[in-house]
Amino acid sequence: MSDFPKSDLNTVKRLPKRGHYDRETIYPIVDEALICHVGFAIEGMPFVMPTIHTRIGDTIYLHGAVANRMLNHIKQGYSVCITVTHIDGIVFARSVFHHSMNYRSAVLFGRGRVVETYEEKWKVFEALTEHIAKGRWNDARKPNEVEDKTTAIVAIEIESASAKIRSGPAGDEEEDYALPVWAGVLPVRMEFGPPEKDAPLPESVETPQYIKNYTRKGKS
DSSP: OOBOOOOTTTOOOSSGGGEEOBHHHHHHHHHHOSEEEEEEEETTEEEEEEEEEEEETTEEEEEEETTOHHHHHHTTTOEEEEEEEEEEEEEEOSSGGGOEEEEEEEEEEEEEEEOOSHHHHHHHHHHHHHHHSTTHHHHSOOOOHHHHHTEEEEEEEEEEEEEEEEOSSOOOOGGGTTSOOOOEEEEOOOOOOOOOOOTTOOTTSOOOHHHHTOOOOOOO
16 A cells, blocks of 8 residues: 655654654544544534545445435535544653653545445445444345435545654643643543343344444455
8 A cells, every 4th residue: 555645645743753744643543443534624613523434445435314414515526524533541751741652543535426336336335334343244135226226325535644653751841840740641442342232132132243343343
């Protein structure tokens, strides 16, 4: 995978050493997230909306009802900004000023288009389902004709992107290391509890292994 060219749009300006422009770093951050946040503007008013996403190659796909305002705006070819963030730790420093977070974040820029062909739309239905849980597409009922017609899908070709990552301990001032104040990192991780069966589910239906062993990992 190649790097995204650095530009005024995607260059990390604050603490640039934390910036990454290679797809090998950016895409796993995007793929691991269950949702993204989509930024766009309509008649000068900014909006940021959370939504489920999936990625196929250099394209992000979003879906929703055909009347969805965000999708109807994006499909006209307007520019959008998509962000994803994972918090990996809370960084406690000796000084209030140097408290921080360990994180992995990605920012993507692109323009939207509507997905019109049956072949691409069906491919996205599968990718969205597999984004939620790998293996689910083969188990669950596929969309019927009504569900297909009432669902809109837009594609955003990723034109520019970058990631910003922080890891490690606090960066206190030298004179503060002698202070009797606890400092360190409190790790943060996403964990999933035991599956809770739907009430009408027959006892004969077993919980799939992909749900029992559910994890979130960025796909290759």
